[in-house]
Amino acid sequence: DIVMTQSPDSLAVSLGERATINCKSSQSVLYSSNNKNYLAWYQQKPGQPPKLLIYWASTRESGVPDRFSGSGSGTDFTLTISSLQAEDVAVYYCQQYYSTLLVTFGQGTRLEIK
């Protein structure tokens, strides 16, 4: 199984400041035949389903504000919120969808306002 480990578990950032969440996979999620990283980021607010923010590690889903960006390749990935807004308070999950046998998520990172 590919284990996804996020850091930190929780994060408090001031409004307008940058927030950075890291995600590490236990093995590479880069598929060599198409050079794509099978890594996605989701945002989940209380009482709501997860919302897709980023796929292929760095492609922003339609409608997602451009303050959200994803980077990284292989086993190490980062979600960055460039200027934190109040509505960004949520739990963020990374997900690998490389494995056809078992899709796995990170444990989640809780983002709050400082």
Next chain:
Amino acid sequence: QVQLVQSGAEVKKPGASVKVSCKASGYTFTSYGISWVRQAPGQGLEWMGWISAYNGNTNYAQKLQGRVTMTTDTSTSTAYMELRSLRSDDTAVYYCARDSVGGHHDAFDIWGQGTMVTVSS
């Protein structure tokens, strides 16, 4: 618009079964698959398995093998997830999400609203 609408909350006794439905609209159902994800209270996301709406192929998480069955009804664009021999630790919100039709998975771009399943004696 593209959406997945799930059935309502369920309360079951230990040892019983539950069947959750997920009705798709706004897209060609058979061009995609459906993954099921659950979330225990206050916990993270756990992938349960996937079904292709094109040919019914399935892939279940090993820990649920033998207890879970995923099916589709293409005439109504509805996916189903049945979980048997329920235990208290199956208490969770169950989500369906749009996935790839086959091969590698896709990122889950559309999610249902979730179905709360409570297992309690």
